[in-house]
Amino acid sequence: ETGVTQTPRHLVMGMTNKKSLKCEQHLGHNAMYWYKQSAKKPLELMFVYSLEERVENNSVPSRFSPECPNSSHLFLHLHTLQPEDSALYLCASSQDGGGSYNEQYFGPGTRLTVT
């Protein structure tokens, strides 16, 4: 496989469930990102990892918990979510976590619905 892959593509969960989203990049990049995309709203950066260390956490609620075991894999653990958390969750990777040119490659996203 090439590029950035995400599983599952669709997820429906209740507010008391615990689930995890998985992202894998096959590009040899050193930085990975989680974004939330809601309809008609800008992409919201949730977490950034560079060389497996978290460098950015934009005040995301603790019900979202990221994990980056290595530079190729990124997880987003979900628990006790709210209906307003329903959105498309996009994973991205880039060569580095900073620098003047930092093209990000996106995965197809996980469409999450919280009931």
Add this chain to the structure above:
Amino acid sequence: GQNIDQPTEMTATEGAIVQINCTYQTSGFNGLFWYQQHAGEAPTFLSYNVLDGLEEKGRFSSFLSRSKGYSYLLLKELQMKDSASYLCGVMDSNYQLIWGAGTKLIIKP
């Protein structure tokens, strides 16, 4: 605060030309990106501008004016497959990408 503005939706005709504008107010500037996102798919990179002027890449061109905090994406010879959302993103002084809400482009035959 930081802000990226782009039109919510635009409609154009197959074969025509369309210009999608993006204005920004950010703390610092380290480049501007345009991405294309088809419904249900991943955003894909279109262009990057860090210096003023026009960058041309086939049917797509991107323009930047840093003094005006302004960019546009120009799409020529529109095809039905160009129907998508177009995302403008600006890298601020901390090299964090700030995104606009995207412009949904509808192409009609």
